Amino acid sequence: MQSTPKRKKRRLKKKYRRALQVILAGLVLFIAIGVIRKCLPDRKLSPPGEEIVIGHHPIRGVRSYSKEFSDLNPVQLEAAQRYGVRPVKDRAEADSLKDVLVRIGDCDVYTVEELSHSIPYLTFQAAGVLETIGRNFRDSLYAKGRVPHRLIVTSVLRTQEDVTRLRRSNVNASENSTHCHATTFDITYARFAHSDAPKPEGLREISQDDLKRVLAEVLRDLHEKGLCYVKYERKQPCFHITARR
Secondary structure, rough: OOOOOOOOOOOOHHHHHHHHHHHHHHHHHHHHHHHHEEEEEEOOOOOOOEEEOOOOOOOOOOOOOHHEEEEEEEEEEEHHHOOOOOOOOOHHHHHHOOOOOOEEEOOOOOEEOOOOOOOOOOHHHHHHHHHHOOOHHHHHHHHHOOOOOEEEEEEEEEHHHHHHHHHHHOOOOOOOOOOHHOOOEEEEOOOOEOOOOOOOOOOEEOOHHHHHHHHHHHHHHHHHOOOOOEEEEEOOOOOEEOOOO
């Protein structure tokens, strides 16, 4: 009895098999992305380029302001002299240093108070540190489910003229202040400014004391990363901050 010949298995050509594998892989990836999106919580977006993530993280603050932020003037002055400019005589000289100084002003994360004994100039690096503090502060408020606020800057670059006038009313004012090198700025913890940042539904109001605690958390994190020195001031309620780069 004659046996039935075996049929040869048909195989797709190599190039077709690869194309089919790519299509199947793409289909699996598309389905997986759809499943993951359904599992993730909804996120509301801010204007193009920035994402707002609303959370419910607790406000912890720091154990002790004075112990956590105790960088004294000699330590801050060394960094100011290394990374900053030499003391400037007056506003006209500060205006002429456009290659190393930047004029700061109100923005979406901080506002500059009307200055009586300083002018709103910082080195480019110090201005970057200030903006980082402001943005981290705002993002931290979102992460804790709280209404965003802006920081208030109360002192920036002091010219030699500013120091002379300041010493007339305050004999304790230092002639060799870190503020003279455009690396240092003060942020008050007693007041915070209104913010025009988006306020999605579900955000809660926040007290002045809790705003201070959130700011302290932000400063502690940046201090630990070596970005700045920080001194907690009591008489004039502020964080005295010097950029470390």
